[in-house]
Amino acid sequence: MSAALVFQNLTLGYDRLPAVQQLDTEIQEGSLTAIVGPNGAGKSTLLKGVTGALAPLEGKVHIDGFRDEEIAYLPQQSEIDRSFPISVVDLVAMGLWREIGAFGRLGPAMPARVDAAIAAVGLTGFEKRSIGSLSGGQMQRALFARLLLQNAQLVLLDEPFAAIDTKTMADLIDVIKGWHSEGRTILAVLHDYNTVGAHFPQTMMLARELVAHGPTAKVLTSENQFRARQMCEACTGTPHVCGKTAA
Amino acid sequence: MIWDLVVAPFADFGFMRRALLGCIAVSVGATPVGVFLILRHMSLTGDAMAHAILPGAAIGYLVSGLSLGAMTVGGLIAGMIVALASGFVARVTSLREDASLAAFYLISLALGVLIVSTHGNNIDLMHVLFGTVLALDNTALILLCSFASLSVLVLAVLFRPLVLECADPQFLRSVSKLSGVTHFTFLALVVMNLVGGFHALGTLMAVGIMILPGAAARFWAESIGGLIAAAALVAMLSSLIGLLLSFHYSLPSGPAIILVAGVGYGLSLIFGPVGGAIAQNLPRRNFET
Numbered sequence: 001m002s003a004a005l006v007f008q009n010l011t012l013g014y015d016r017l018p019a020v021q022q023l024d025t026e027i028q029e030g031s032l033t034a035i036v037g038p039n040g041a042g043k044s045t046l047l048k049g050v051t052g053a054l055a056p057l058e059g060k061v062h063i064d065g066f067r068d069e070e071i072a073y074l075p076q077q078s079e080i081d082r083s084f085p086i087s088v089v090d091l092v093a094m095g096l097w098r099e100i101g102a103f104g105r106l107g108p109a110m111p112a113r114v115d116a117a118i119a120a121v122g123l124t125g126f127e128k129r130s131i132g133s134l135s136g137g138q139m140q141r142a143l144f145a146r147l148l149l150q151n152a153q154l155v156l157l158d159e160p161f162a163a164i165d166t167k168t169m170a171d172l173i174d175v176i177k178g179w180h181s182e183g184r185t186i187l188a189v190l191h192d193y194n195t196v197g198a199h200f201p202q203t204m205m206l207a208r209e210l211v212a213h214g215p216t217a218k219v220l221t222s223e224n225q226f227r228a229r230q231m232c233e234a235c236t237g238t239p240h241v242c243g244k245t246a247a
Numbered sequence: 248m249i250w251d252l253v254v255a256p257f258a259d260f261g262f263m264r265r266a267l268l269g270c271i272a273v274s275v276g277a278t279p280v281g282v283f284l285i286l287r288h289m290s291l292t293g294d295a296m297a298h299a300i301l302p303g304a305a306i307g308y309l310v311s312g313l314s315l316g317a318m319t320v321g322g323l324i325a326g327m328i329v330a331l332a333s334g335f336v337a338r339v340t341s342l343r344e345d346a347s348l349a350a351f352y353l354i355s356l357a358l359g360v361l362i363v364s365t366h367g368n369n370i371d372l373m374h375v376l377f378g379t380v381l382a383l384d385n386t387a388l389i390l391l392c393s394f395a396s397l398s399v400l401v402l403a404v405l406f407r408p409l410v411l412e413c414a415d416p417q418f419l420r421s422v423s424k425l426s427g428v429t430h431f432t433f434l435a436l437v438v439m440n441l442v443g444g445f446h447a448l449g450t451l452m453a454v455g456i457m458i459l460p461g462a463a464a465r466f467w468a469e470s471i472g473g474l475i476a477a478a479a480l481v482a483m484l485s486s487l488i489g490l491l492l493s494f495h496y497s498l499p500s501g502p503a504i505i506l507v508a509g510v511g512y513g514l515s516l517i518f519g520p521v522g523g524a525i526a527q528n529l530p531r532r533n534f535e536t
Contacts, residue, residue, distance in 0.1 A: 051421060069422075079417040084286060085469050086414050094411060097422040102408045130469060131414075150422075 004029035004066070004154065004185040005050065009059035012042065012049040018057060018208070019045040025204065025213045027187065029065060032180040034200035034216070035189045038232040041206045043189040047073065047156045050187070063154070069098045072152030074143055076159050082132050088142050089127040092118055095149025117145040120178075122171055137168035144175050155179055157188040161195065173199050193220055207231035256494045263494060266380045269391050269447045270486030270504065273456055276395030277440040278478040279402050281457035282464065282471070283433065287413045290458050292345075295352040296434070297441050297454045299329035301359030304445065309366050313374070315386055319442055326438030329355050334431060378449030380490075380500045387446050394443035398436050405432055410471065448501040455505035456482055463512040466519020481511045 005027035012020040020042035027033055035043045048054040049061055051073045063071070093106070093114045100106060118124055121141040131139065140160065147155060157176075161169045177199070179186055190196050196203055196216060203219040205211040207228040212219040257263045284293050303325025307317035329351045336351075337344035383391070402409070408429040411419040420426045437457075444453030464477035489504030517524045 053420070073421050075417055080415045081413060084410075084414040085471055085474065086410065087470075090410075091414070094415070094418065097411075102423065102425055103404065146418075 002029050002065070003027065004031070004063075005187075006062040007059070008062065010049065010056055010061060011058035012045050012054055013057050014045075014054075016057065020049065020206065021209050022059070023206075023210050025210055027185065028202075029185055030180075030183045031202050032176070032186045032200055033188070033202040033204055034196040035187060035204050035206060036191070036193065036196060036220075037206035037211070037228055040208075041228065041232055042208050043206055044076070044158050046206065047075075047158050047187065047189060050154075050156055066154045070153040071156065072147050072150040072154070073156040074147055074158060074160060076162065080131075080139075082134075082139070085130055085132070087127065088123060088129050088131060088134070089114060089118065091131055091142055092145040092149065095146035098150065113149060117148040118142075120148055121145045121175060137164040140164050140172065141168060144172055148175065153184055155184055155186045157186070159189050159191065161190065161192070169195070193225075196220065252495070253491060256491060260494075262381050262383075263490060265383045265388060266447075266490055266500065267486065269380055269383045269388055270456075270490065271483055272388070272391040272395040273440070273444045273447050273453070274460070274479055274482030274486055276391075276398040277444055277453070277457040278460050278464075278482045279475045280398065280433075280436050280440050281461035282474045282478050283402075283409060283413065284437065284458065285461045285465065286471070286474075290462070292348060293437060293441070293454045293457050295348050296326055296330065296437050297445070297450045298356040298359075299352040300326040300355075300438065300442055300445065301450050302355050302362055303359075304442075304450070305359045305362040305366075309362060315384075315390065315446065319390065319446070322442040322445065323438060325355060325359075326442065327435060330431065330434040330438060334434070374449075376449045376451050377499060378445060378447050378452060378501045380447040380504075381493075383447065391443050391447060394439055398440055398443075401432065401436060405429060409433060448504065452501040452505050455508060456485070459505065459508040459512050460485065463508070463515040463519075466515040466521050466523045469521055481508065481515075485511055 003026040007023045007025050010020065010023040011018050019040075023046070035046065037043055045054065049056060050063065051071065052068075093110075095117070096106070096110055096114070100110075115124075115127075118127060121144045123138065123141050123145060126134070126138065126142075131142065134142065144160075155176075160172060164172075173195070176186060176188070188200070190200070197220055200216055202214065203216040204213040205219050205224055205228055208231065211228045211231065212224045257267060281293065284290055300322040303321035303323065304318045305321070306325075307314065307319070307321025310321075311317040329348070333344060333348040333351045336342055336347040340347075408419060408423065408425045412426060412429045412433075416426060419429070440457060441450070441453045444456060447453070448456060460478040460481035461474070463481045464474045467477040468474045485508035486504050489507040490500055492498055492507065493500035493503040515523065520526050
């Protein structure tokens with residue numbers, strides 16, 4: 001197995017204030033990795049660094065294995081305008097953007113693929129509903145359907161299970177496991193250690209610096225969790241530094 | 248009776264036919280842009296941009312009098328400068344785009360009023376502010392129709408990225424480099440339609456025909472296509488009724504048209520089936536499936 005992602009002395013941050021410091025580790029190709037850590041530990045920041053939305057202050061992210069269009073990123077929901085009059089099927093079909101671009105037309109097989117993606121997340125029957133009428137969990141299902149269509153080799157998920165019920169979470173974890181079995185590389189920021197322990201083979205624990213990275217059972221120890229909390233408490237001493245990184 | 252009230256003014260007077268054609272052109276071009284402005288929570292941006300084009304039109308006027316070409320080019324340039332400058336400031340500094348737009352349009356507006364009031368007379372100022380829909384000549388009509396056609400065409404090409412830029416800008420940025428292009432092309436459409444509209448309705452009233460029908464349409468339709476169709480319909484009806492009112496009662500035509508659109512908005516607010524006051528408060532007899 002080769003490395004899909006290599007973080008090399010990576011420092012990421014905002015306004016020259018580091019949120020992730022001197023990260024040196026590798027993500028194996030085809031691995032399913034949870035990123036955990038206290039609030040303000042730099043988890044979301046790290047994903048932004050991988051997408052390229054945030055340029056490193058120092059060091060590098062090597063993503064040699066993937067072209068840009070092979071990376072899919074699901075941010076926390078904040079930027080979607082739920083009042084915008086767009087239907088579920090249209091939102092999901094946006095996942096085909098890489099294939100059809102801004103001006104191309106849907107190919108003959110594509111409507112069936114959109115339907116299949118919607119069925120895979122359990123939203124069949126909701127196609128014509130506007131996104132404003134969906135519950136939080138249904139919305140997250142729709143976004144996962146869009147991710148399915150993006151057909152990405154590297155999938156980045158930022159707190160995909162925040163504020164959704166256990167049934168939805170179980171269904172979406174099945175989708176993630178499907179990707180894993182197809183050999184895709186997945187990085188997910190998560191909060192719930194039980195979910196991580198049950199479903200994610202690899203875990204990276206961050207507290208601005210790397211605390212531990214490896215098989216989940218070896219990373220999620222109480223010593224590591226204690227250390228991560230202490231390291232982050234140290235940084236809450238200067239709130240303007242960590243406050244920025246919390247998002 | 249109906250003939251005298253509705254048809255005769257247009258049958259008998261060429262200037263009324265021209266005014267109607269001009270207003271329909273503005274309606275077709277400006278309302279889809281207005282619908283997107285509303286959907287992007289940028290309704291007041293239209294207003295700001297309308298003020299921003301004033302000094303350009305004024306400088307055009309200064310250079311060559313009440314010349315259609317000079318005032319159009321001037322207005323376009325001023326509008327684009329303000330749009331680009333505020334977008335640029337928002338991207339390179341920490342000031343948000345609405346604040347920088349407000350700053351630039353206020354500067355632009357002050358400059359415009361200064362130029363008009365030192366070098367023109369009040370009648371000119373009224374002309375620029377309130378338009379002359381009853382005095383549209385052939386050149387002006389061709390200009391209005393060209394702007395409307397171009398606007399519809401560009402919007403059709405830009406439709407998919409624009410919808411995504413409104414609904415989920417973060418996703419658009421993650422799959423495409425078109426985000427910035429989309430935003431600025433859209434602002435350019437706003438400016439173009441306002442400059443076209445200002446020949447007919449004046450800089451202030453041109454925003455009205457852009458935003459009011461779109462706001463009214465929100466109570467009649469839910470899909471984007473439905474919103475655009477409803478808005479264009481409201482705009483054209485308002486133009487027709489407004490022109491007739493202005494004809495029969497000797498009212499200034501620009502404000503008459505916008506006020507009729509305002510009445511249309513008020514009626515939609517109350518009677519519109521999509522979230523209107525009555526529909527909202529009626530007990531629902533059955534649940535939607």
